[in-house]
Amino acid sequence: xxxxxxxxxxxxxxAKMVPFAGFQMPxxxxxxxxxxxxxxxxxxVFDVSHMGEFLVSGPNALDLIQKISSNDASKLTIGxxxxxxxxxxxxxxxxxxxxxxxxxxxxLLVVNASNIEKDWNWIASHNTMExxxxxxxxNYSLLAIQGPKAVEAMQSLTSVDLSxxxxxxxxxxxxxGIEHVIISATGYTGSGGFEIYCKNTEVEQVWSKVMEAxxxxxxxxxxxxxxxxxxxxxGFCLYGNDINDETSPLEAGLGWITKFTKDFVNxxxxxTQKEEGVxxxxxxxxxxERAIPRHYYDIVDAEGNKIGIVTSGTMxxxxxxxxxxxxxxxxxxxxxxxxxIQVRKKAVPATxxxxxxxx
Amino acid sequence: xxIPADLKYTKDHEWVKIEGDIxxxxxxxxxxxxxxDIVYVEVETLDETLDQEEVFGTVEAVKTVSDLFMPLSGExxxxxxxxxxxxxxxxxxxxxxxxxxxxxFSEESQLDDLLTAxxxxxxxxx
Numbered sequence: 215x216x217x218x219x220x221x222x223x224x225x226x227x228x229a230k231m232v233p234f235a236g237f238q239m240p241x242x243x244x245x246x247x248x249x250x251x252x253x254x255x256x257x258x259v260f261d262v263s264h265m266g267e268f269l270v271s272g273p274n275a276l277d278l279i280q281k282i283s284s285n286d287a288s289k290l291t292i293g294x295x296x297x298x299x300x301x302x303x304x305x306x307x308x309x310x311x312x313x314x315x316x317x318x319x320x321x322l323l324v325v326n327a328s329n330i331e332k333d334w335n336w337i338a339s340h341n342t343m344e345x346x347x348x349x350x351x352x353n354y355s356l357l358a359i360q361g362p363k364a365v366e367a368m369q370s371l372t373s374v375d376l377s378x379x380x381x382x383x384x385x386x387x388x389x390x391g392i393e394h395v396i397i398s399a400t401g402y403t404g405s406g407g408f409e410i411y412c413k414n415t416e417v418e419q420v421w422s423k424v425m426e427a428x429x430x431x432x433x434x435x436x437x438x439x440x441x442x443x444x445x446x447x448x449g450f451c452l453y454g455n456d457i458n459d460e461t462s463p464l465e466a467g468l469g470w471i472t473k474f475t476k477d478f479v480n481x482x483x484x485x486t487q488k489e490e491g492v493x494x495x496x497x498x499x500x501x502x503e504r505a506i507p508r509h510y511y512d513i514v515d516a517e518g519n520k521i522g523i524v525t526s527g528t529m530x531x532x533x534x535x536x537x538x539x540x541x542x543x544x545x546x547x548x549x550x551x552x553x554x555i556q557v558r559k560k561a562v563p564a565t566x567x568x569x570x571x572x573x
Numbered sequence: 574x575x576i577p578a579d580l581k582y583t584k585d586h587e588w589v590k591i592e593g594d595i596x597x598x599x600x601x602x603x604x605x606x607x608x609x610d611i612v613y614v615e616v617e618t619l620d621e622t623l624d625q626e627e628v629f630g631t632v633e634a635v636k637t638v639s640d641l642f643m644p645l646s647g648e649x650x651x652x653x654x655x656x657x658x659x660x661x662x663x664x665x666x667x668x669x670x671x672x673x674x675x676x677x678f679s680e681e682s683q684l685d686d687l688l689t690a691x692x693x694x695x696x697x698x699x
Contacts, residue, residue, distance in 0.1 A: 245664075246635045247610045439609065439636050504613065506633050529612045529635050558631065 218263040219355050219414040220421055227435050234438060235327035237264040242437040249440035250531040253405050254572075257361035258436035259424055262409075263417070266330035266351040268323040274343035275319050282340050283313065284463055284484075286473040290315040295382050295400055298471050299463050300336065301480045305487070306459040307466070309333050310451060312400065314384060322396075322411075324356075326453045340479065355417035357410045359424060360436075360444075364407030367431035371423055372397065376408070390423035392416045402441060404448035404570060443528050446537065449498050449569030455509055456496055456525040456539050464488055465541065466496045467569075494522065495547040498569040501536035501555065505562040512556040513540050521546065524555060532572045542566070574699040575602040577668055581684070582693035583644045588668060589687055596645055599672040600632065600663060603697045608634040611663045614656040616641075616674060622648045625683055629674060632663070644687060647678035 216237045225231065229240035240261060243249065252258045270278060279287045285298035292315050300308040309329040314322040325333045330351055338347060359368055365376045374387045374397060384398035389410060396411035412420050425433060442452070451457045451466060463472045464487055474485050501507065507527030512520045527538030538555070546553060549568045554561040576582075581589040586604035590597040605611065616630035623629055623643045630641040653672050656662060663671035678684075688696065 242609060245610050443635060506612070506638065508638060529633070531635065 216264075218261060219417050220261055220263070223418070223421060224261065224435070229435070229437060232438075235264055237327060239264055240435065240437045242439045243435050246437070246439040246443060247531050249434060249436045250443050252432065252434045253361045253403050253436055253440065253444055254532060255362065256432040257359065257363040257367045257407065257428055258434050258440075259421070259428065260358040260360065260436045260438075260441055261355070261421070262358055262441070263355040263414075264327035265356050266325040266327055266333065266349070267354050267356075267411070268325065268334065268337070269316075269320065269348040269350055270323060270337075270345050271320045271348070272344075272346040273319055274345040275321055277343045278337070278341050278345040279313060279321055279323070280476055281343075281478055282337050283311070284468070284473065284478055284481075285313070285471040286475055287313055287315075287321070288476070290321075292317055293383055293385065295384055295398060296471075297382075299457070299468055300333065301463060301472075301478065301484060302336075302459060303480050304459070305462050305480065305483060307453070307457045307461060307463060308336050308459070310453050310457060310468075314396070314398070316386070328454060353414055355412055355414050355420075357412075357417070357420060357424065358401055358403075358407065359410065359428075360401045360403040360407035361405050363431045367428045367433060368408065368424065371427050379408075390420040392420060395420070402450060403444040404450070404572065405444070443531055446526050446528050446539070447530055447532055447570065447572035449539065449571060451496070451539075452526060461496070461541075462487060462492065465492045465494055491544065493544055494541045495544050496525065496539055497542055497547050497551075497566045498571055499538055499540065499553060499555070499564040499566050500533075500571070501538075502563040502565055504536075505555065505557045505560070506536040507538035507540070507555045507557070507564070513542055514554045514556050514561050516552075516554065518554075518561055520556075521553070530571060537571050538564075574606075574697070575668070576690050576694050576699065578690045580668065580690065581644075581687035582690065582696075583642070583687060584696060585642045585644075586697075587642065587644050589644045591684070594677055595650070596647070596676050596678050597672050598644060598674050598676065599667055600641070601693070602667050603699070605664050605667045605671070608632065608637060608639060610635045611660045614653075614660050614663060614673060616649070616652045618649050619652050620649060622646075622679075625680075625686070641673065643676070645676065645678040645683045646680050647676040649674050650677050651675035
């Protein structure tokens with residue numbers, strides 16, 4: 215089990231630490247509901263240093279990235295980031311990731327902690343063009359500062375005009391007294407804010423300055439439990455739940471990052487799938503009655519026949535009802551479709567809704 | 574961790590308060606803190622007679638769901654209906670306002686199966 219740099223800091227803040235993707239991670243501090251609300255209404259800071267970071271460099275860096283990713287990375291200019299996924303050759307997904315264009319011929323790939331080794335091996339196996347690859351996961355920390363007050367709360371820590379960094383853009387600049395920090399206007403909460411990439415040796419200073427600068431804005435540390443409820447309210451996919459080695463990006467609603475303007479791993483088969491249409495789709499649904507859907511619960515029809523599976527579910531703190539994502543037959547994927555979720559002995563009615571759940 | 578000395582406990586992290594032939598049942602401070610923010614307490618076994626270890630209900634937290642087990646055989650005579658509106662009482666006051674059910678227990682010998690506060694403390698390593 216690995217420890218993130220700020221392990222003892224989190225413990226001192228009262229975090230409950232749990233094993234997650236090979237790391238001891240803070241899952242909760244004060245409570246998931248209050249942490250969730252803090253991010254929706256003010257500002258919160260997550261330590262997500264377990265995430266993996268790969269640097270891909272050299273004249274063939276873009277070729278390699280284009281080969282392994284579904285989105286079109288040639289559209290990236292310096293200072294822009296892109297959400298993408300890595301299809302496997304069997305119709306599924308190796309991982310979803312962010313791709314940053316740091317400078318000419320250099321990209322930063324940010325991958326899920328649970329997949330670091332798998333992704334590395336997968337990318338390396340396609341690196342016939344011999345791009346330079348470097349796994350810097352163990353040297354870098356990642357803090358996500360999220361919420362409507364993030365810009366205002368963090369402005370004193372940098373010379374960059376934070377309000378000028380557009381969504382999915384980033385600056386490499388000074389932050390919290392450290393030079394060359396990546397300040398990225400991205401996140402996994404839908405409430406705006408930044409993700410800050412810095413070296414492990416710098417993160418203690420960054421964390422304490424962030425907490426200090428945010429104090430007047432009610433900043434709180436936020437655990438992984440609230441990260442999950444926040445992302446689910448937005449309908450953002452979680453690898454291992456909503457997408458995995460067996461779900462196609464087209465089934466998962468990731469057609470918007472699957473660009474057939476270029477060749478990539480399994481692009482021919484996915485193109486055929488797109489033309490023929492998928493038989494199941496990932497949808498969002500809300501419970502019509504008091505009940506909470508959970509990962510792996512069956513989705514059933516009115517007669518109780520299994521027609522799909524729940525991939526993520528929770529009680530939405532913002533909406534006060536049970537919400538979930540799951541795969542259903544395409545004919546039941548339109549908003550308004552009536553389905554049922556098998557909650558223990560009861561089939562509880564639910565309605566397919568348009569994402570995001572929280573606007 | 575609050576573990577009142579005058580209550581009995583189970584390995585399923587429930588507490589039991591004996592009052593004559595009635596047992597009041599809830600979940601422990603440790604259990605509520607492990608579950609996190611509780612959003613529903615569902616008990617659909619009111620007036621039913623259940624065996625020891627049978628499921629009498631479920632407790633749903635934001636992150637997880639957990640079954641509730643009968644610490645003793647008996648009839649479920651009362652459900653704390655306040656929890657329908659304020660399930661968070663289980664978090665804030667697990668041993669008083671957060672009680673869950675009352676049962677009329679049928680086999681006094683089963684009381685020996687319950688743990689003392691000391692034994693429960695040891696179980697959770699507190």
